[in-house]
Amino acid sequence: GDSVTQMEGPVTLSEEACLTINCTYTATGYPSLFWYVQYPGEGLQLLLKATKADDKGSNKGFEATYRKETTSFHLEKGSVQVSDSAVYFCALSEFQGAQKLVFGQGTRLTINP
């Protein structure tokens, strides 16, 4: 079945550092890919998404490019802030049908001032 694998955390960085959180997927079809963020004490929020190969999703300075050839959707940000501290989840959904989300295990990110 479909699956998503994220780099293991926790990840701790200093403010203004560069961030990359790796995400690879396995899917039989052509899924949509997502990054969700969960801030402390809050529910998951959609951060960005891409629906087809070579699409780039971006939001709040974060970017991720849908790479079909490497089955990857790595999350990147050039300069992180303390407010970016959260748990980040990579996910995919089937193109058709119920469009269930399959999540990676999550990566906890802590940014120190």
Added chain:
Amino acid sequence: GAVVSQHPSWVICKSGTSVKIECRSLDFQATTMFWYRQFPKQSLMLMATSNEGSKATYEQGVEKDKFLINHASLTLSTLTVTSAHPEDSSFYICSARDGNREVTDTQYFGPGTRLTVL
């Protein structure tokens, strides 16, 4: 827009009792809602998919009779944990998909409900 609420945000109950959790889409019609379970420091595991007016579709390994799901309207789905036991203690999260065709691949998540069974 696209706000999903859950009630209660946390609940503590005695073993053997039943607990109902509500999930509401506040500003859109949710043709499909999803229920997830999240264990500490782990990912979300899909429990079931519910479509308004029809029976829920449960994932493999999820007991239908234990986790009753009702999606009676386009803005409300409920999850009832029947005869709860300590191993049912977890964080339960719902999500809803907007009925707007242009965004059908996006799910909006509720803040979650922390269930503790004593």
